[in-house]
Amino acid sequence: MNNFKEKVVEKWLEIQQNICSALENADSNGETHFREDRWERPEGGGGRSRILENGQKIEKGGVLFSAVHGELPPQTAKMLGVAGGQFFATGVSIVLHPRNPFCPIMHMNIRYFETDGGRWWFGGGIDLTPHFVDEIDAKYFHQQLKNVCDLHHPDFYAPFKMQADDYFFIKHRQETRGIGGIFFDYLDEKSGLSKDQIFDFVADVGGAFAPIYSHFLQKNHLLPYSDREKRWQLLRRGRYVEFNLVWDKGTKFGLETNGRTESILMSLPPHADWTYDFKPEPDSPEFFTQSMLVKGKNWLE
Amino acid sequence: MNNFKEKVVEKWLEIQQNICSALENADSNGETHFREDRWERPEGGGGRSRILENGQKIEKGGVLFSAVHGELPPQTAKMLGVAGGQFFATGVSIVLHPRNPFCPIMHMNIRYFETDGGRWWFGGGIDLTPHFVDEIDAKYFHQQLKNVCDLHHPDFYAPFKMQADDYFFIKHRQETRGIGGIFFDYLDEKSGLSKDQIFDFVADVGGAFAPIYSHFLQKNHLLPYSDREKRWQLLRRGRYVEFNLVWDKGTKFGLETNGRTESILMSLPPHADWTYDFKPEPDSPEFFTQSMLVKGKNWLE
Numbered sequence: 001m002n003n004f005k006e007k008v009v010e011k012w013l014e015i016q017q018n019i020c021s022a023l024e025n026a027d028s029n030g031e032t033h034f035r036e037d038r039w040e041r042p043e044g045g046g047g048r049s050r051i052l053e054n055g056q057k058i059e060k061g062g063v064l065f066s067a068v069h070g071e072l073p074p075q076t077a078k079m080l081g082v083a084g085g086q087f088f089a090t091g092v093s094i095v096l097h098p099r100n101p102f103c104p105i106m107h108m109n110i111r112y113f114e115t116d117g118g119r120w121w122f123g124g125g126i127d128l129t130p131h132f133v134d135e136i137d138a139k140y141f142h143q144q145l146k147n148v149c150d151l152h153h154p155d156f157y158a159p160f161k162m163q164a165d166d167y168f169f170i171k172h173r174q175e176t177r178g179i180g181g182i183f184f185d186y187l188d189e190k191s192g193l194s195k196d197q198i199f200d201f202v203a204d205v206g207g208a209f210a211p212i213y214s215h216f217l218q219k220n221h222l223l224p225y226s227d228r229e230k231r232w233q234l235l236r237r238g239r240y241v242e243f244n245l246v247w248d249k250g251t252k253f254g255l256e257t258n259g260r261t262e263s264i265l266m267s268l269p270p271h272a273d274w275t276y277d278f279k280p281e282p283d284s285p286e287f288f289t290q291s292m293l294v295k296g297k298n299w300l301e
Numbered sequence: 302m303n304n305f306k307e308k309v310v311e312k313w314l315e316i317q318q319n320i321c322s323a324l325e326n327a328d329s330n331g332e333t334h335f336r337e338d339r340w341e342r343p344e345g346g347g348g349r350s351r352i353l354e355n356g357q358k359i360e361k362g363g364v365l366f367s368a369v370h371g372e373l374p375p376q377t378a379k380m381l382g383v384a385g386g387q388f389f390a391t392g393v394s395i396v397l398h399p400r401n402p403f404c405p406i407m408h409m410n411i412r413y414f415e416t417d418g419g420r421w422w423f424g425g426g427i428d429l430t431p432h433f434v435d436e437i438d439a440k441y442f443h444q445q446l447k448n449v450c451d452l453h454h455p456d457f458y459a460p461f462k463m464q465a466d467d468y469f470f471i472k473h474r475q476e477t478r479g480i481g482g483i484f485f486d487y488l489d490e491k492s493g494l495s496k497d498q499i500f501d502f503v504a505d506v507g508g509a510f511a512p513i514y515s516h517f518l519q520k521n522h523l524l525p526y527s528d529r530e531k532r533w534q535l536l537r538r539g540r541y542v543e544f545n546l547v548w549d550k551g552t553k554f555g556l557e558t559n560g561r562t563e564s565i566l567m568s569l570p571p572h573a574d575w576t577y578d579f580k581p582e583p584d585s586p587e588f589f590t591q592s593m594l595v596k597g598k599n600w601l602e
Contacts, residue, residue, distance in 0.1 A: 245546035274569040
């Protein structure tokens with residue numbers, strides 16, 4: 001393995017470890033623990049999956065690391081627009097489903113990819129799916145992401161925010177999955193940053209996850225709620241399932257290419273509901289949330 | 302509209318009506334009622350969706366009729382292996398999710414398709430997804446389907462049973478959705494039957510649904526169960542969601558081509574669960590069920 005790959009793997013593992021420690025603290029001052037499964041990919045590489053179920057504040061969540069290599073499957077090569085040959089890919093992925101409906105679902109992914117012939121790029125994203133949209137929380141979230149972006153490049157936040165709106169979109173519902181965030185892919189030297197500078201940026205994206213999520217847990221986990229809010233949470237989780245199984249490229253790719261199913265599907269909620277043609281009452285908080293699930297909103301205003 | 306299309310539409314509407322009446326009786330001696338939504342497709346045609354939620358024995362179910370026509374979308378034409386042009390398609394689809402985990406989920410679809418230039422075919426299928434496999438029930442189910450097939454053609458059941466095993470397969474779990482049933486597509490005069498004879502066969506498949514399901518409801522709805530069986534039911538429903546959203550061609554096609562989302566997704570259960578890497582205890586009924594979810598079993602033995 002060359003030095004750069006090693007450096008990325010080491011950093012990703014450190015990010016996974018730091019996030020798990022921070023989340024165990026945020027969940028229960030360290031009383032709950034992630035369970036760890038290591039797995040190997042027959043074709044090369046493997047991963048370290050960490051899963052938390054039945055935490056005090058986090059109902060279900062996963063923080064996954066993987067580093068895989070081997071022959072590029074033809075359909076992937078085509079999707080990536082590269083010739084076949086050997087590839088190497090490593091990433092960290094997180095999805096957390098909280099108990100309290102006033103705490104949001106949050107997702108992050110950071111990844112590094114390289115192929116034969118020296119092509120390489122980074123990708124990643126963070127997005128937030130509140131069961132109930134709160135504009136102050138939404139502004140806080142986007143401000144944190146903008147801060148991370150601005151630290152590295154003055155022109156990252158705006159296009160990455162737009163790409164998140166486009167990516168985290170449930171086409172058959174014509175609604176966004178949540179309030180978006182940032183999403184980027186194929187990030188290389190054409191961005192104006194060097195390989196090491198991009199690496200630093202992506203590592204900082206990884207580092208931003210735990211403080212933001214801990215903030216929301218801390219702030220909202222004691223807010224009282226009734227069956228009504230819980231029911232709405234379960235319906236919103238149903239939409240989350242729809243996005244992940246129907247539209248999410250990573251999930252589709254993983255399931256179609258014989259990835260580790262239990263790791264890929266850690267993103268699914270512990271419980272989810274579907275009610276035929278449910279329509280929130282006009283002027284309700286549920287109605288307000290639904291009306292906010294559109295592309296192109298400037299949450300920083 | 303030509304006479305044959307009219308005849309099919311009339312029969313499908315009658316089948317939908319008969320199934321709803323029979324299910325209302327089976328559910329509650331007619332105390333519960335399907336709700337009806339009529340909808341129109343901007344590009345041509347429409348449908349009549351009937352949905353039952355919170356029945357006495359049926360927790361959620363839909364019996365859908367649609368008849369649509371218009372210009373064949375390019376990707377569909379490609380999928381069907383025909384040139385573009387006008388098409389007409391009409392079908393009835395059903396999925397039922399019972400309350401009692403000892404009652405099975407059951408699905409049926411019958412459809413008729415024609416394109417410009419006189420090409421036409423029928424398709425359809427019935428399959429059963431027991432939360433707990435019972436070999437006597439499984440034998441009963443397959444015997445009913447074989448009886449319907451044998452009445453029309455001595456060589457229908459065996460290949461259609463095999464096609465159901467292949468179609469209702471959750472590839473990323475390497476397990477069948479349930480105990481299969483029958484599945485057929487592109488059924489035309491090459492089968493050895495005339496157009497009218499095939500129509501009669503498919504109508505009989507439609508007619509078989511309600512008696513079979515009523516039998517299972519009647520037989521099993523009072524069987525006692527505890528939280529444990531309910532939890533397993535919710536996990537099996539999770540797998541049902543996975544199949545429908547990831548692999549089912551009809552669902553994928555509908556969602557990607559701007560079909561009526563609420564009708565397409567009536568197949569999803571009212572509640573579903575996902576538990577990371579759940580493994581049933583050895584020698585438990587759940588373990589037995591899991592071991593039965595394989596292709597190629599002869600349930601009639």
